[in-house]
Amino acid sequence: MDKIDMLQKVASEARTAPYLAACGGDRTAAVWLYAWNIQISAAFQAPLGCLEIACRNALHQRLADLFDRADWWRAPSLRLHNVAQRIAADAVDEISRRHKIASPDRVVAELPFGFWVSLLGSGSDYETRLWRPARCRAFPGYRGRRQPLHRELDEARRLRNRIAHHEPVYGRDLAADHERVLQIVTLISPEYAEWIR
Numbered sequence: 566m567d568k569i570d571m572l573q574k575v576a577s578e579a580r581t582a583p584y585l586a587a588c589g590g591d592r593t594a595a596v597w598l599y600a601w602n603i604q605i606s607a608a609f610q611a612p613l614g615c616l617e618i619a620c621r622n623a624l625h626q627r628l629a630d631l632f633d634r635a636d637w638w639r640a641p642s643l644r645l646h647n648v649a650q651r652i653a654a655d656a657v658d659e660i661s662r663r664h665k666i667a668s669p670d671r672v673v674a675e676l677p678f679g680f681w682v683s684l685l686g687s688g689s690d691y692e693t694r695l696w697r698p699a700r701c702r703a704f705p706g707y708r709g710r711r712q713p714l715h716r717e718l719d720e721a722r723r724l725r726n727r728i729a730h731h732e733p734v735y736g737r738d739l740a741a742d743h744e745r746v747l748q749i750v751t752l753i754s755p756e757y758a759e760w761i762r
Contacts, residue, residue: 568596583733602735606728609739612746613725615761617678619753620718623703624681625673631699635669644690652680682722685715706752714752721746 569592572581581599588594625637632640638653645653656675660667684695696711707714724742727734734742751758 567592569593572596572599580731587733587735598735602733603731605739606731606734609724609728609734609742609746612743612750612761613721613728615757616721616746616750617681617725619750619757620678620703621673621676621681623753624684624699625669627699627703628684628695629669631695636672638672644694646683649680649683652676678722678725682715682718685711685718704752706755714749717745717749721749 569581569585576599581595584595584599584602585592588598628637629635631637632643634640637643638645653672653676656672657667660671660675665671684691692711701707701711704714721742724734724737747758747762750761
């Protein structure tokens, strides 16, 4: 059994088909491309993880300050949209199922990256109630409108999800993706971005 047969057996023909197509049917090249995709995905894990941590902690601190409580997601005046409410409630439930107290720090760590990105998206009155008083302070290096920052963060989230689900990333502009991650982190902490770099 050659390596592409092994990959097709283990990873499936559907998953290996894009690699074969990208390599014009060259089975050896497809195996190398598959391996390279794994390596480049692994290389992105660290900077994407650092972005997620920086983003969630910066937003958490600003929202805790704004609502004067560490569990700001429970503040009656917050009015998260329905999906965000469900995600926060699911995080609390998941922690409770593991027989742990759902402390604010545990909940913050349990909330997925998409939750944090959604806080910069369009929501009922997120612009005036959250972005202007709190979220923009989470990105002290940013002076623009909310929507462009949301687009950049959402693109980083999409890349993170492709990598997390072992999807091909070889066709992307990976240098631009890497720079995007570093630029967003720079808006939160230039020193942290330099450390990541």
